[in-house]
Amino acid sequence: MLSARCVWWWAVTSLGGHKLLVSSMRKFPYTSSSPRSLSSLRCCFQPIQHTTFQALAAASTSQAASDAFSSTAVPEVPAISGLADVMLSYIFGNKKATEVAHLIWERIVRKGDTVIDATCGNGYDTLALLRMVADESGLGRVYGFDVQKVALENASSLLEVSVNPNEKELVKLFHRCHSEMAEVLPEDTSVRLIAFNLGYLPGGDKSVVTESQTTAEALTVAKEILMPGGLISLVVYVGHPGGREELETVEEFCWKLPVENWTCCKIQMLNRQLAPILVFLFKKC
Numbered sequence: 001m002l003s004a005r006c007v008w009w010w011a012v013t014s015l016g017g018h019k020l021l022v023s024s025m026r027k028f029p030y031t032s033s034s035p036r037s038l039s040s041l042r043c044c045f046q047p048i049q050h051t052t053f054q055a056l057a058a059a060s061t062s063q064a065a066s067d068a069f070s071s072t073a074v075p076e077v078p079a080i081s082g083l084a085d086v087m088l089s090y091i092f093g094n095k096k097a098t099e100v101a102h103l104i105w106e107r108i109v110r111k112g113d114t115v116i117d118a119t120c121g122n123g124y125d126t127l128a129l130l131r132m133v134a135d136e137s138g139l140g141r142v143y144g145f146d147v148q149k150v151a152l153e154n155a156s157s158l159l160e161v162s163v164n165p166n167e168k169e170l171v172k173l174f175h176r177c178h179s180e181m182a183e184v185l186p187e188d189t190s191v192r193l194i195a196f197n198l199g200y201l202p203g204g205d206k207s208v209v210t211e212s213q214t215t216a217e218a219l220t221v222a223k224e225i226l227m228p229g230g231l232i233s234l235v236v237y238v239g240h241p242g243g244r245e246e247l248e249t250v251e252e253f254c255w256k257l258p259v260e261n262w263t264c265c266k267i268q269m270l271n272r273q274l275a276p277i278l279v280f281l282f283k284k285c
């Protein structure tokens with residue numbers, strides 16, 4: 001952090017960015033070492049570093065440098081602060097993988113979007129997705145799938161008590177395997193996000209779990225119907241029989257995706273062997 005501050009100070013003084021100095025002093029609580037201030041540091045420092053070196057590279061005179069610098073030197077604190085906080089809490093073991101997933105979804109999904117909950121279960125993900133797409137336009141849609149009737153009933157009951165009837169209408173639940181998701185979507189639907197929360201129904205029959213074979217089939221379909229700029233999100237559980245094989249299937253699927261079109265990443269706890277694993281497949285624009 002010390003060297004980062006030196007670079008920052010050198011950039012400010014050599015380029016005359018007084019505006020940046022004042023704004024950064026307001027936004028950057030040097031005195032605290034709490035996680036909150038760490039995320040503030042990241043949010044305000046990263047764009048500064050970027051613009052500093054861009055300006056240095058682009059400008060050959062100090063005036064040009066100053067212009068280039070001051071035009072972008074006071075970045076708004078990007079809207080990632082909530083996400084940064086959740087990531088830190090996750091790293092410190094205080095947040096669940098599903099909470100991280102929801103925060104990531106919020107950055108991708110827009111009002112009026114069509115999204116898919118490939119494993120409805122008790123409906124918590126369905127509800128979170130509905131809240132992201134629903135607005136007064138009534139255009140947003142959540143398509144939900146589960147192979148267990150009881151899961152769909154639970155999801156439906158949760159929606160009943162959580163949203164108004166008009167919003168509930170935006171959710172279409174299907175008692176079908178997620179590998180058949182394309183068959184129920186209206187033709188040419190652009191899907192922004194497809195969420196898989198694999199494994200068994202919490203509080204339900206633990207012998208009914210997602211299976212490697214159908215998960216792979218569903219991913220193949222999902223990859224096609226996802227719009228560019230969309231995201232496939234998976235929470236993978238390895239604590240039940242077949243869970244590790246399913247993770248391997250998901251990973252193999254990701255390895256084969258061309259890097260020109262896809263960014264795939266995995267977030268995994270290393271000293272909690274059974275902790276859920278997050279996998280994100282972002283389809284580039």
Ligand SMILES: C[S@@+](CC[C@H](N)C(=O)[O-])C[C@H]1O[C@@H](n2cnc3c(N)ncnc32)[C@H](O)[C@@H]1O
Binds near residue numbers: 145151176202208
């Ligand atoms: C971990 S739970 C999902 C949790 C849920 N998303 C929530 O928010 O409560 C996994 C669900 O996947 C369902 N499932 C298993 N195989 C499936 C398949 N082939 N297609 C769709 N759903 C499936 C199970 O019945 C179970 O309800």
